[in-house]
Amino acid sequence: MDRRDSLKLIALTPFVGGLACRQAAKTPGAVPGVTAESVFVDYEIQFFSEAEFRTVRLLADMIIPRDDRSGGASDAYVPEFIDFTVNDRPDLRTPIRGGIHWLDSVCRRRFGSAFSDCSEADQAAMLEDIAFPDVAPLEYRAGVQFFNSFRDLVASGFWSSRMGVDDLQYTGNVALASWDGCPVEALDRLGVSYD
Numbered sequence: 001m002d003r004r005d006s007l008k009l010i011a012l013t014p015f016v017g018g019l020a021c022r023q024a025a026k027t028p029g030a031v032p033g034v035t036a037e038s039v040f041v042d043y044e045i046q047f048f049s050e051a052e053f054r055t056v057r058l059l060a061d062m063i064i065p066r067d068d069r070s071g072g073a074s075d076a077y078v079p080e081f082i083d084f085t086v087n088d089r090p091d092l093r094t095p096i097r098g099g100i101h102w103l104d105s106v107c108r109r110r111f112g113s114a115f116s117d118c119s120e121a122d123q124a125a126m127l128e129d130i131a132f133p134d135v136a137p138l139e140y141r142a143g144v145q146f147f148n149s150f151r152d153l154v155a156s157g158f159w160s161s162r163m164g165v166d167d168l169q170y171t172g173n174v175a176l177a178s179w180d181g182c183p184v185e186a187l188d189r190l191g192v193s194y195d
Contacts, residue, residue: 043080047087052100054116056082062127063154070167073158081157082150092149099146106143 045053060073060082073079086092103126104114111122118126130136130143131151158164187193 043077043083045083047083047093048097048100051114051116052097053079053083055100055103055114058116058123059150060154060157062123063151064158070163073154076158076161076163078154078157078161081161082153085153085157092153095146095149096153099143099150102142102146106140 048056057074057079060078064073064076064078066072066075082096086096100115104116107113107115107118107122107126110126111118115123115126127147130140130147133144133148136144159168181194
């Protein structure tokens with residue numbers, strides 16, 4: 001590069017930097033006040049059918065229901081998170097969609113209707129049979145694998161949301177004005193002292 005080209009490049013640098021800043025302001029992640037949860041408010045289903053999504057929502061709320069401490073999975077937009085994640089990860093598509101269809105198929109045989117149309121008692125009975133791998137009937141192995149994967153997705157979605165973090169009462173690394181050492185009760189429990 002000769003001297004003339006170098007000077008042109010140096011002269012253009014402020015303009016290119018300004019363009020990059022303007023583009024960053026248009027990027028959703030760079031917009032102040034945009035949170036992961038706000039992205040899902042007007043979310044349109046990308047992967048699941050309406051019937052499948054109804055089952056996803058129902059299962060997620062059965063795994064993490066609303067209680068007096070926090071909202072449930074749906075309140076934290078976990079079903080939307082699952083739809084987004086499964087759509088983005090081809091390796092999850094068949095196991096999750098197949099698991100939902102397996103669940104509906106078994107419920108139709110046992111109770112006469114798809115999982116989302118069963119009574120709460122029938123839904124709970126079905127989950128009892130697949131939620132605990134050590135005691136699950138052998139013929140439900142596929143359901144156990146599906147439920148374990150689905151439960152992991154629900155937990156990931158919920159406890160990575162603002163609601164889930166608040167539910168854990170996680171404060172993160174908090175700056176302390178001073179450090180007085182380990183509490184005496186903890187030292188006593190461990191049988192050690194500063195002396």
